[in-house]
Amino acid sequence: MREAGTTPAESRSAAGTDTGGTGPAGPGSTRAAVSAVPRTRFAVPGRIAVGEDTASTWQTATLAGVRRETPHAATFRLAVPEWAGHLPGQHLMLRLTAEDGYVAQRHYSIASPPDDSGHIELTLDAVPDGEVSGWFHTVARPGDTIEVRGPLSGFFAWPGDRPALLLGAGSGVVPLMSMVRHHRARRLDVPLRMVVSARRPEELIYADELGDETTVVYTRGAPHGVPVGRMTAAHVAPLLAEQPAGGWEAYVCGSNGFAEHASRLLVAAGQPVDRIRIERFG
Amino acid sequence: MNVTRGFAGRPRAADPGLPPGQYDARDEWPVLSAEVTPDLSPADWTFRVDGLVERTRTWDWDEARALPASAYAGDIHCVTGWSKFGVEFGGVSLDAFFSVVRPHGSATHAVAYSHTGYTSSLPLADLTGGRAWIVWEYGGKPLPAEHGGPARLVVPHLYFWKSTKWIAGITLLDHDEPGFWEQNGYHARGNPWKEQRYSGD
Numbered sequence: 001m002r003e004a005g006t007t008p009a010e011s012r013s014a015a016g017t018d019t020g021g022t023g024p025a026g027p028g029s030t031r032a033a034v035s036a037v038p039r040t041r042f043a044v045p046g047r048i049a050v051g052e053d054t055a056s057t058w059q060t061a062t063l064a065g066v067r068r069e070t071p072h073a074a075t076f077r078l079a080v081p082e083w084a085g086h087l088p089g090q091h092l093m094l095r096l097t098a099e100d101g102y103v104a105q106r107h108y109s110i111a112s113p114p115d116d117s118g119h120i121e122l123t124l125d126a127v128p129d130g131e132v133s134g135w136f137h138t139v140a141r142p143g144d145t146i147e148v149r150g151p152l153s154g155f156f157a158w159p160g161d162r163p164a165l166l167l168g169a170g171s172g173v174v175p176l177m178s179m180v181r182h183h184r185a186r187r188l189d190v191p192l193r194m195v196v197s198a199r200r201p202e203e204l205i206y207a208d209e210l211g212d213e214t215t216v217v218y219t220r221g222a223p224h225g226v227p228v229g230r231m232t233a234a235h236v237a238p239l240l241a242e243q244p245a246g247g248w249e250a251y252v253c254g255s256n257g258f259a260e261h262a263s264r265l266l267v268a269a270g271q272p273v274d275r276i277r278i279e280r281f282g
Numbered sequence: 283m284n285v286t287r288g289f290a291g292r293p294r295a296a297d298p299g300l301p302p303g304q305y306d307a308r309d310e311w312p313v314l315s316a317e318v319t320p321d322l323s324p325a326d327w328t329f330r331v332d333g334l335v336e337r338t339r340t341w342d343w344d345e346a347r348a349l350p351a352s353a354y355a356g357d358i359h360c361v362t363g364w365s366k367f368g369v370e371f372g373g374v375s376l377d378a379f380f381s382v383v384r385p386h387g388s389a390t391h392a393v394a395y396s397h398t399g400y401t402s403s404l405p406l407a408d409l410t411g412g413r414a415w416i417v418w419e420y421g422g423k424p425l426p427a428e429h430g431g432p433a434r435l436v437v438p439h440l441y442f443w444k445s446t447k448w449i450a451g452i453t454l455l456d457h458d459e460p461g462f463w464e465q466n467g468y469h470a471r472g473n474p475w476k477e478q479r480y481s482g483d
């Protein structure tokens with residue numbers, strides 16, 4: 001796996017293949033201009049190259065342990081001996097197979113930091129009547145095997161190089177926690193701040209692990225003295241006012257409704273759209 | 283086959299319309315764009331076809347809508363695993379745009395680019411022959427912004443990331459030039475029936 005700055009994607013964008021304005025090659029343009037794709041106005045460059053083999057090969061993962069996070073979410077620790085490693089923020093594809101060969105597959109973000117050799121952790125919400133999350137929450141026990149392929153997507157990934165501003169809601173905190181854990185494990189100096197939204201204190205995933213870098217917003221019920229309500233400009237604007245050198249790379253993760261809301265707050269507070277990376281859980 | 287202990291899955295009937303590894307999203311239409319939904323009005327929308335064509339051309343909203351109407355009614359399939367049956371998109375067939383710009387014989391591939399900067403890459407043959415549309419209606423109503431409105435590309439026989447939202451143009455090329463997800467490890471063609479999700483599949 002290569003780090004940002006060395007990928008074809010990133011160098012292509014840096015080279016700037018635009019031929020002027022927002023439009024692509026104009027009429028009568030040369031052969032070189034014909035191959036030009038317009039310069040992006042959002043964070044198109046991937047952060048890393050994704051290996052073909054890791055993305056297309058199914059590996060057996062053995063459930064090593066289960067940790068309850070909230071009444072509705074639990075962390076599943078998997079032993080994947082051949083795991084190629086990942087960057088914080090990446091996800092994988094997971095599949096369960098029934099006796100008759102029927103397969104259910106879903107994407108899950110990786111919660112653990114990269115340096116957990118041979119192990120990865122996933123945190124799953126128990127979705128009502130959920131086919132895959134239901135199996136994990138009601139049937140799965142240590143020793144069970146499932147299959148995974150990944151890591152996937154070089155886009156919603158943070159190598160730990162740039163200041164990172166993380167906004168998440170519900171289980172959207174999962175890939176962001178991988179970034180926070182990586183930041184701590186490596187004792188990185190680069191600024192990192194997180195704002196997470198949870199319905200109530202008891203539904204806040206990783207509550208015991210959150211530190212000074214994190215602000216929590218409660219939407220339905222809060223501890224005594226803490227206001228209840230959605231994430232607003234008041235949570236985001238101060239972070240953008242104290243921009244670190246080079247500016248923030250913003251990562252937004254959660255439901256589509258949250259992603260729309262949070263990304264609009266960021267844009268309104270002055271964050272450039274091409275420095276906002278969004279992972280929507282659907 | 284690696285059977286998962288105790289996994290039966292939801293009760294199901296074999297569904298010939300469902301490609302391998304997909305499930306029926308029923309009433310849901312998940313949104314998975316990686317960028318901020320742009321604030322783009324029909325008045326600001328344009329669509330251009332350029333690259334290896336006889337004559338580059340840009341259409342504005344009214345000009346595009348004046349082309350012969352064409353609709354797609356059928357299924358769509360997302361690489362994240364959901365499929366949606368019986369959707370209806372209204373717009374114009376890409377063939378109508380191509381007949382104006384006249385692609386060169388040397389054109390083999392295309393990059394579909396968005397007003398946001400998103401790109402997807404695909405073989406030109408997948409965009410011709412009544413298999414691809416520029417659409418502005420969903421179920422008879424204006425296409426919602428989060429689903430690509432005012433107008434998006436729809437190439438329903440490929441995974442839906444190919445169907446660029448907020449479509450701004452298509453560049454015809456004589457080689458494959460990987461788009462946004464294709465640079466991020468996704469398949470060059472993306473045929474759901476062959477389960478071409480990631481490059482190497």
Ligand SMILES: Cc1cc2nc3c(=O)[nH]c(=O)nc-3n(C[C@H](O)[C@H](O)[C@H](O)COP(=O)(O)OP(=O)(O)OC[C@H]3O[C@@H](n4cnc5c(N)ncnc54)[C@H](O)[C@@H]3O)c2cc1C
Nearest residue numbers: 106107108109123124125127129130131132133171174281
């Ligand atoms: C990139 C990415 C990363 C993700 N990361 C995470 C993560 O870290 N943690 C996490 O918890 N989730 C994550 N998700 C969401 C995850 O992929 C699943 O969508 C989620 O776990 C639900 O799957 P399920 O099989 O449990 O539910 P499903 O079976 O898919 O059901 C979802 C809902 O639809 C209803 N439904 C659907 N079809 C039927 C049917 N035929 N009959 C009856 N009801 C139906 C169910 O009742 C349920 O309410 C991520 C998604 C993406 C795209």
